[in-house]
Amino acid sequence: MKLLAPSKVLTIVCMIALAAFAKDEIVPETIPQTESEFSGDTLVDEADAGNNPNAPAEIAENEADSSDNGPEMSQEEADAELAADMNATDSAHVDSLAKLVLDMTTAFVPSESRRVSAPYGIRTYRMHRGVDLGLCHGEDRTIVAAFAGVVTKVRNQGRRRGYGKYVILDHGNGLTTLYAHLASWKVNVGDTLQAGDTIGVGGNTGRSFGAHLHFEMKFNGTYIDPATVFNFEQGTFHNALTTIEQQQLLAVEGEFQKELAKHRYYKVRRGDCLGKIARRYGISITKLKKLNGLKGNMIRPGQVLRCS
Numbered sequence: 001m002k003l004l005a006p007s008k009v010l011t012i013v014c015m016i017a018l019a020a021f022a023k024d025e026i027v028p029e030t031i032p033q034t035e036s037e038f039s040g041d042t043l044v045d046e047a048d049a050g051n052n053p054n055a056p057a058e059i060a061e062n063e064a065d066s067s068d069n070g071p072e073m074s075q076e077e078a079d080a081e082l083a084a085d086m087n088a089t090d091s092a093h094v095d096s097l098a099k100l101v102l103d104m105t106t107a108f109v110p111s112e113s114r115r116v117s118a119p120y121g122i123r124t125y126r127m128h129r130g131v132d133l134g135l136c137h138g139e140d141r142t143i144v145a146a147f148a149g150v151v152t153k154v155r156n157q158g159r160r161r162g163y164g165k166y167v168i169l170d171h172g173n174g175l176t177t178l179y180a181h182l183a184s185w186k187v188n189v190g191d192t193l194q195a196g197d198t199i200g201v202g203g204n205t206g207r208s209f210g211a212h213l214h215f216e217m218k219f220n221g222t223y224i225d226p227a228t229v230f231n232f233e234q235g236t237f238h239n240a241l242t243t244i245e246q247q248q249l250l251a252v253e254g255e256f257q258k259e260l261a262k263h264r265y266y267k268v269r270r271g272d273c274l275g276k277i278a279r280r281y282g283i284s285i286t287k288l289k290k291l292n293g294l295k296g297n298m299i300r301p302g303q304v305l306r307c308s
Contacts, residue, residue, distance in 0.1 A: 078162030078207065079126070085153050086168055086176050087221055100173055100219055100244040102229070104237035107147055108196040109230055110179060111213045112140045116232050118212075120225040125265030125304050127256060130178065130216035131226045133202075141202040143179050143213055144195075146230075147171045151191040157206055163214060164206025167199050175244075178216035181208050222249040264308040270301045281307040 110133075117134035121127070135141050149171035156165045166180035167187060183203025187193065204211040217224040226232075229242055266277055274297055278285045289295075291306045299305070 078157060079129075081157065082163055082166070082178070082180070083129075085155065086178060086216070086218055088153075098246045100175060102147070102175075102242045102244065103240070104229070104242050105240050106195055107230075107237060108144050109232060109235050110143055110146045110177075110199075110215055111135070111202060112142070112235075113202075113213065114233055114235055116227070117210070120223075120227060122256060122259060125260075125263070125267075125306075127223075127260070129223050130180075130214045131232060133213045133215065133232060135202045135211040135213065137211075141183070141211070143182060143199045143202050145169055145193040145197050145199055146177050146195065146215075146217075147175065148194045149175075149177070149192075151187045151189050151193065152176075154185055154187065154189055159205050160207065162206050164203070164208065165200070166206075166214075169193065169199075174220045176218045178214070178218075180214040180216075181206050181212060183211075219244050219249060220246055222246065222253060224249060225252075262308070263306055266305050266307050268299050268301055268303040268305060272299065272301075273297070274299060277305060277307065283307065 113133040113135055115134040115136070116131060118128060118132035120129065120131050147169070149169035151167060152170045153166075153168035155167075157163055163180040165182040165185060166178060167182065167185050169177050169179075171177070179199050181203060182200040182205060185200035186198050187200070193199070202211060202213045215226055217226050217229065224244060229237065229244075231238055264281060266281070268277070274285045274288055274294075278288045281288075285297075288305065288307065289297075291308075
């Protein structure tokens with residue numbers, strides 16, 4: 001048998017090693033572009049959004065929370081929990097005030113952001129009860145109190161669950177405001193704040209797909225579209241004196257509920273099939289598939305189906 005020269009043996013060994021390295025080479029993960037216009041650096045972006053447990057102290061402040069280890073929270077459960085928190089912190093009785101007049105010259109838009117990434121209103125099959133203000137990478141993400149009030153709730157639903165970190169203020173006149181998806185908060189329950197005082201840093205905690213502030217307003221337990229009070233795009237208000245009437249809010253809510261009733265939706269659970277869902281809503285499988293553009297019979301848990 002003919003032996004190879006030492007130089008040729010070394011060349012073959014190097015080629016084998018290079019081939020093995022190429023086979024095991026790690027391909028960098030593609031960073032999806034989000035509405036927050038992140039830098040693309042995973043470590044920087046996660047720390048900036050408040051989702052990195054190894055982030056600097058000023059960003060990861062009050063990050064740890066036992067709720068992260070709990071069971072998965074559905075959007076409906078998160079909505080219900082948040083709504084209960086807001087109702088529990090309302091200092092005014094539901095029937096105590098029929099009208100509220102706000103002096104907007106003393107109010108503050110809660111964020112420097114001028115970009116509404118999601119408005120108040122119907123979102124697919126449920127109500128989106130606030131206005132989302134997109135927070136871009138590199139801009140000031142300080143979140144401030146819209147009106148003077150007292151901090152009544154500081155909560156963390158989890159870094160990847162529900163509304164993440166949020167703060168609720170009671171303004172003592174039937175008005176409550178919510179600031180959600182925070183990276184961190186700088187307040188405690190019982191703190192008295194003036195309009196414009198810092199609440200925390202906006203982020204991406206909870207069920208969120210880009211850094212933003214979710215801002216809600218309620219009067220006597222009824223939701224208000226914040227965009228009817230603030231002009232977010234201009235960073236100001238619509239009227240120096242803004243009147244909020246309970247009956248008008250209830251009328252608007254009634255219209256939304258009528259629209260939602262026109263289209264019934266169902267979130268698929270484990271063990272469901274098209275036949276079971278069709279029987280539940282009194283329609284045929286064929287119609288159910290047509291309403292949802294389904295060609296086959298395959299559905300998955302968590303999928304939302306239109307049923308009317």
